[in-house]
Amino acid sequence: MDAAEFRRRGKEMVDYVADYLEKIEERPVYPDLEPGYLRDLIPTEAPCEPESFEDLMQDVERVIMPGITHWHSPNFFAYFPAASSYPAMLADMLCGAIGCIGFSWAASPACTELETVMLDWLGKMLQLPECFIAGTHGHGGGVIQSTASEATLMSLLAARCKAVRRVQAVESERSESDVLSKLVAYTSDQAHSSVERAALIGAVMMRKVPTDEHFAVREEMLKKMVEEDKAAGLIPFYFCATLGTTPSCAFDHITKLGPLCNKENMWMHIDAAYAGSAFICPEFRPLLNGIEYADSFNFNPHKWLLINFDCSTMWVKKRTDIIGHWQIPLGRRFRSLKMWFVFRLYGLKGLQAHIRKQVALAKEFESLVQADNRFEICAEVILGLVCFRLKGSNELNQNLLKRITKSREIHLVPCQLSGRFVLRFAICARTTESRHIQRAWRHITQLAFELLQDLH
């Protein structure tokens, strides 16, 4: 394909993309097929000769689209949002064309430099303490990771390295492997599975801290474990706090946990993968209070800040702690272009409006649930996630979810909260409006009605 054909096909693709997103509501949000469906629809080997673009695009509709869970449908309420906006897509086109691999400054200076400045821009939007801003003379700063999993792993590795050095500075005869075998990390029992996985990769122990009735870690719980472990000869070195847990969007008490970590020489990493985007709104910024005690902080603009996946932003207080650990992959795309495009074409106000609208939609859904006494709300609704269930057994709620999934009009996923099977309703698509919330609720209550009827 030469440039002339790309001009033609590229413009067709722009229209295909716009059509897809404009008419996405017409497609069932969740696919209706069995695992392994795709293999039979395409050849077993690549073609020897080139095929036509028309044939390929026909196959996109025939083979791919039936197997898509449409994350950007306004009827998609599963998981957490995956950000998507037209400015980010335009930036990605430019990023693909430049196609530099930014593994060093010389490999494309603009790629490294725009990233540093965009992380400063975003850090300022979040009112991060000055120590996290690179500026021209700062010791801190930010970097784009692919995912929060990577950011967590990087912070744990940096903390591990620092802890080994600290212990060996005092007890120079201790071997590294002896120190490693005594290190212990902590995180909430509500934390994402990737946190535990980081400890497995880093070959250190990790203990789960129990949470309170709001699914949050409190100072006294962590303190108790740390003291037990120290008494047993272990070396507490790392705590991963969560702001906005995956199951219920709960917030650990970092204003108290932070001083504890600082006192105990434990690295505090904050994972705010979903919730972090909301901190650009002054009314939600208090949720980040305590950030001043953290060594590193991460959230995913690719979840809720209109910047297409992948863009997980991570800040550290001391860049020297993490040099050599900035990231797993050496190569990197020019991802800060997406940030620049989105920030400039939406403006801070546009981004705040997006967050506020989605929180309001969650509140609207919460009110609908509260007004129906067959249902209950299962966790405080702070941002865009509503955890709810039918009053009754787990089985009842499992059956309700089965009917919802089978109907394919909306898409939800469940969670477990204190042993209870709970439905998660997350405001996801940029184009979700009040009418979608109202319709989703009518649909859920209709299915609940039928379910309860069938049981009687």
Add this chain to the structure above:
Amino acid sequence: MDAAEFRRRGKEMVDYVADYLEKIEERPVYPDLEPGYLRDLIPTEAPCEPESFEDLMQDVERVIMPGITHWHSPNFFAYFPAASSYPAMLADMLCGAIGCIGFSWAASPACTELETVMLDWLGKMLQLPECFIAGTHGHGGGVIQSTASEATLMSLLAARCKAVRRVQAVESERSESDVLSKLVAYTSDQAHSSVERAALIGAVMMRKVPTDEHFAVREEMLKKMVEEDKAAGLIPFYFCATLGTTPSCAFDHITKLGPLCNKENMWMHIDAAYAGSAFICPEFRPLLNGIEYADSFNFNPHKWLLINFDCSTMWVKKRTDIIGHWQIPLGRRFRSLKMWFVFRLYGLKGLQAHIRKQVALAKEFESLVQADNRFEICAEVILGLVCFRLKGSNELNQNLLKRITKSREIHLVPCQLSGRFVLRFAICARTTESRHIQRAWRHITQLAFELLQDLH
């Protein structure tokens, strides 16, 4: 920005991209600016109100383009190629629009399934042994990683886990941390820095195996180290072989190393990041002989197979070895679309033609160097990389490279081979033709002439 404006701006962006790539030769391949240049060119904070697309695109030319190292310029001969093609860019547009996060089958079945089938297609193009193909009943199969660094880390973690289990199965009283402290991994002294880094992350020892006069690891060298280490009570568990090293594109002798690893119960991972793409040509496939002994194999289609970054493909013989270790990030883009578009729109023949053309260009450059007795070739030219230098001191060659870099007409990077400072000339851009090779050589010899003149 709504869909209507995206249709307009998207088409403008398609033209911008096509213009950029068609006229890329007019831009200096390497930027002429000082670190920190960008910060002064843009505001210190994000705008509050939205800005116009026109202003943004003007700033792309004013702020970004002067800071780009143009990897797709036909005058770019640095590092290794970063793949780029129009079909891959079209697929990326579609990928951005679908915007699913494929962390499970249900999260978008097509995303998981197309990936498995595309890895089979590519595996067959490479004539991988049947045991690496998933098919409908296979025990092996492939997965897309972001980079070779990630693939190496994943293989090392899988090997570590397997080794600990194996030792503990026999000596159940040994603690995991004791076993970990005895594990030892091996790789070539020519291997990429990410291999050593994987061992650091995984908290295991890694030893560098010395290489022969062709910069390749031979069986006897690894065997000697393994025996020494076993005698010292260590547990050899992993060898990362390189096919096509970064400095000189050397090939470890895997037909002999493989049986040794199998016999010693060591996981053999093969890193063919750059060279792997060439194995789709029957004449280069013998370089992969010995793959049948490997536990895992990885290469980067995003280097040399016309699939834009990121797309690093990894195969394992036993999927059960690596489940839970498939990847660091949980979320993933729909990257197999790029493979599907490129394979179908180029066809196997088109891809082979691309490899063959670039190897021929490297041979052409090699001939030019050989015909000039002031210069010498420093490593056998097997694929698209030529390592050469002026006969004489390292300083002389450092000065030659400084002049090349300063001229900004072509871009090269150096390497060290047996203590010698060597210039690496890699055929990179898809659009590099014989005339660019000829001009590059005229340019190099002119600068060499001036340098030698200045010294007399």
